[in-house]
Amino acid sequence: xxxxxxxxxxxxxxxxxxxxEAIRDADVVYAEFYTSxxxxxxxxxxxxxxxxxxxxxxxxxxxxxPKENVLRDARDKKVxxxxxxxxxxxxxxxxxxxxxxxxxxETRIINGPSIQSAVCGLTGLQSYRFGKAATIAFxxxxxxxxxxxxxxxxNKKNGLHTLLFLDIDREKxxxxxxxxxxLLLAVEARRRENVVTGTICVGVARAGSPDPxxxxxxxxxxxxxxxxxxxxxxxxxxxxxxxxEEALQAFAGL
Amino acid sequence: xxxxxxxxxxxxxxxxxxxxEAIRDADVVYAEFYTSxxxxxxxxxxxxxxxxxxxxxxxxxxxxxPKENVLRDARDKKVxxxxxxxxxxxxxxxxxxxxxxxxxxETRIINGPSIQSAVCGLTGLQSYRFGKAATIAFxxxxxxxxxxxxxxxxNKKNGLHTLLFLDIDREKxxxxxxxxxxLLLAVEARRRENVVTGTICVGVARAGSPDPxxxxxxxxxxxxxxxxxxxxxxxxxxxxxxxxEEALQAFAGL
Numbered sequence: 001x002x003x004x005x006x007x008x009x010x011x012x013x014x015x016x017x018x019x020x021e022a023i024r025d026a027d028v029v030y031a032e033f034y035t036s037x038x039x040x041x042x043x044x045x046x047x048x049x050x051x052x053x054x055x056x057x058x059x060x061x062x063x064x065x066p067k068e069n070v071l072r073d074a075r076d077k078k079v080x081x082x083x084x085x086x087x088x089x090x091x092x093x094x095x096x097x098x099x100x101x102x103x104x105x106e107t108r109i110i111n112g113p114s115i116q117s118a119v120c121g122l123t124g125l126q127s128y129r130f131g132k133a134a135t136i137a138f139x140x141x142x143x144x145x146x147x148x149x150x151x152x153x154x155n156k157k158n159g160l161h162t163l164l165f166l167d168i169d170r171e172k173x174x175x176x177x178x179x180x181x182x183l184l185l186a187v188e189a190r191r192r193e194n195v196v197t198g199t200i201c202v203g204v205a206r207a208g209s210p211d212p213x214x215x216x217x218x219x220x221x222x223x224x225x226x227x228x229x230x231x232x233x234x235x236x237x238x239x240x241x242x243x244x245e246e247a248l249q250a251f252a253g254l
Numbered sequence: 255x256x257x258x259x260x261x262x263x264x265x266x267x268x269x270x271x272x273x274x275e276a277i278r279d280a281d282v283v284y285a286e287f288y289t290s291x292x293x294x295x296x297x298x299x300x301x302x303x304x305x306x307x308x309x310x311x312x313x314x315x316x317x318x319x320p321k322e323n324v325l326r327d328a329r330d331k332k333v334x335x336x337x338x339x340x341x342x343x344x345x346x347x348x349x350x351x352x353x354x355x356x357x358x359x360e361t362r363i364i365n366g367p368s369i370q371s372a373v374c375g376l377t378g379l380q381s382y383r384f385g386k387a388a389t390i391a392f393x394x395x396x397x398x399x400x401x402x403x404x405x406x407x408x409n410k411k412n413g414l415h416t417l418l419f420l421d422i423d424r425e426k427x428x429x430x431x432x433x434x435x436x437l438l439l440a441v442e443a444r445r446r447e448n449v450v451t452g453t454i455c456v457g458v459a460r461a462g463s464p465d466p467x468x469x470x471x472x473x474x475x476x477x478x479x480x481x482x483x484x485x486x487x488x489x490x491x492x493x494x495x496x497x498x499e500e501a502l503q504a505f506a507g508l
Contacts, residue, residue, distance in 0.1 A: 004375070008270060009365060016367065017267040017274065017303075049271075086367060088375030094501050097378075101504045109375050111263060111367035111462055113270065113340060116381065118365045121258070121342030124351075127370065128387045132414055135382070154412060160386055208365055247348050250355045 002074040002100050006087035006112025007031075009208025011040035012049045019110045023050045027077035030070050034059045035092065036084030037168065039231055040209055046082075054082065063092055066099060074105045086114035115233060118207045119163060122214050124247020125202070125237055131160030136180040137167045149187040152236045153195045161237040174230035177203035181223045181234075202235040202252060203227050216252035256328040256354050260341035260366025261285075263462025265294035266303045273364045277304045281331035284324050288313045289346065290338030291422065293485055294463055300336075308336065317346055320353060328359045340368035369487060372461045373417060376468050378501020379456070379491060385414030390434040391421045403441040406490045407449045415491040428484035431457035435477045435488075456489040456506060457481050470506035 003022050008014025015023075023029055029052045031043075046054045061069055073079045083090070087109050088097065097107050120127040134151040148164055155162045166175035184196050196219055205213040205227035213227050219236075240248065248254035257276050262268025269277075277283055283306045285297075300308045315323055327333045337344070341363050342351065351361050374381040388405035402418055409416045420429035438450050450473055459467040459481035467481050473490075494502070502508035 006367065006371075006375075011272075013271040013275070014365070016262060016270055018265075020271065021267070086371035086375060089371055089381050091380060091497060093375075094378045094380075094497055098497075098500055098504055108464075109372075111268070111372045111375065113260065113365035113367055114371035116371055117260075117340035117343055117368035118363075121260075121340060121347075121363050121365065124348045126345060126348075127343050128389070130387075131385050132412070133382045133384075158386070158408060158412075210362075243345060243348055243352075246352055250352055 001078050002070065002105050002107045003080045003110060004087040004093060004097070004107065005080050005082050005110045006114070007038055007082050007084055008113040009085065009115060009118055010206070011038055012046045014113060014208060016110065016112065019112065020050065022110055023052055023080050025078060026052065026080040028073045028079045029054050029082065030057055030079065031055070031082035032057045032062055033084060035090040037231065038084050039206070039229065062096060066096055070096065071099060071103060071105065074100060075103065086112050089114065113208065115207055116163065119204055119233060119235060122204055122207055122212060123202050123235065123252060125161055125235060125244050126241065129161050129238065130163055131155035131158060133163040133165065135165040135167060136175065136183050138169050138172050138175060139183070144183055144186055146187050146191070149184060149191065149195060153193065156195065156238050159238045161235055164234045164236065166232050166234065175232065176230070177205070177227050177232045177234050178223055178225070181219055185219070196236065199236060200240070200254070202237060202248065203232065204234065205229065205232045207233070214252045216248040216254040255332050256324065256359050256361045257334045257364060258341040258347060258351070258361065259334050259336050259364045260368070261292055261336050261338055262367040263339065263369060263372055264460070265292055266300045268367060268462060270364060270366065273366065274304065276364055277306055277334050279332060280306065280334040282327045282333045283308050283336065284311055284333065285309070285336035286311045286316055287338060289344040291485065292338050293460070293483065316350060320350055324350065325353060325357060325359065328354060329357065340366050343368065367462065369461055370417065373458055373487060373489060376458055376461055376466060377456050377489065377506060379415055379489060379498050380495065383415050383492065384417055385409035385412060387417040387419065389419040389421060390429065390437050392423050392426045392429060393437070398437055398440055400441050400445070403438060403445065403449060407447065410449065410492050413492045415489055418488045418490065420486050420488065428486065430484070431459070431481050431486045431488050432477055432479070434486070435473055439473070450490065453490060454494070454508070456491060456502065457486065458488065459483070459486045461487070468506040470502040470508040
């Protein structure tokens with residue numbers, strides 16, 4: 001039996017009671033923190049609260065050798081697999097679940113809070129007004145991806161907001177909102193299609209923590225605003241409804 | 255102090271540990287179940303687990319008279335406000351938070367699992383391939399809204415999936431996937447734009463419960479498939495990636 005459990009946004013207490021019960025009932029506990037990361041916690045804190053040893057896997061363990069860990073154990077033991085955010089959202093976990101199914105291992109999912117809905121609550125931006133999301137990646141060999149820019153362009157044309165995830169890289173670290181904005185403006189400087197110049201942006205730092213920072217303003221002004229510690233994420237909204245505008249004025253300094 | 259807490263998807267154990275601690279620390283506990291509903295729980299079960307009396311408010315209480323309940327108490331007491339799904343996602347709660355702010359009441363948010371990310375996990379459909387979401391509403395005075403149809407049309411054109419919420423009405427009850435499909439096909443019969451005929455659909459029933467039902471197939475076949483008890487939700491996907499197709503074959507009978 002393999003149970004995927006979402007740990008939520010910030011620390012070890014964002015797990016659901018159902019998830020905690022499943023961990024305490026498990027024979028083996030695995031976790032991965034390369035698709036997401038609980039910034040307010042540590043493996044030691046998890047071990048202590050959950051009352052079980054949490055075995056952290058790196059990307060290679062999960063993607064290349066799962067038969068030497070998760071899948072091996074799940075054949076005849078109760079295994080839980082922990083991830084930040086909601087469970088099973090990352091593609092790599094779909095793959096793991098498919099492999100489990102092929103081996104005749106039963107799977108189930110215990111959900112956790114996701115940044116996607118948390119951003120709506122924190123900003124007041126309405127969830128049904130979001131279009132496709134995208135990730136701003138660190139430049140690769142000097143090349144800046146134009147995908148996030150194109151996604152904002154398409155969504156704006158359709159009157160929709162764009163949620164932009166910011167890259168997490170083992171070497172380069174956690175991308176800040178400021179770096180994300182720089183990359184968007186670099187594409188704008190090349191393409192000159194007037195998609196983001198002068199636009200309003202909303203930056204969200206540390207969602208789910210006791211001290212989240214939510215700040216809205218012109219993209220040029222947010223470029224140098226200090227959002228503090230990670231994780232960061234941002235939204236480029238389409239035209240705002242009056243209630244969205246009111247919320248950003250009240251809670252995000254617009 | 256007013257704390258918005260998301261209860262998650264199905265029963266009283268989907269709340270986070272952080273949320274539970276906030277309830278136990280509160281002076282007054284309010285809840286509303288008109289924007290969402292925990293089908294696997296009851297107020298009695300919540301009272302028992304949370305160790306506090308949960309005061310359930312109807313829509314009028316929250317939207318018209320919040321100064322006689324939530325806002326009155328939050329001026330000088332620790333008040334928590336519980337909702338199904340993630341906290342603060344519904345527009346009506348943004349309004350409540352704005353009113354609190356105007357009265358000088360501090361607010362915070364404790365997130366819960368949301369159906370939006372849960373659908374990705376259960377179906378294997380990739381979250382960044384979803385476009386704008388829409389709600390299929392019960393016909394009003396015989397009129398069927400074309401908004402969900404137009405949303406599917408726009409998203410498909412852009413290669414994106416559409417999440418379709420199904421109406422919850424105090425008198426008409428919980429819309430089933432079958433009813434939602436009927437309404438989409440009724441619009442198709444009128445508009446004849448070939449947006450949904452022959453398309454693949456994915457129905458999800460009872461997300462977050464121990465017996466969720468996930469079924470994918472041609473819309474005409476799902477029209478009469480029995481998904482069982484509520485809540486229901488559905489997706490009209492764009493063209494499937496191979497990993498999405500594989501997941502739907504393995505877990506949703508495609």
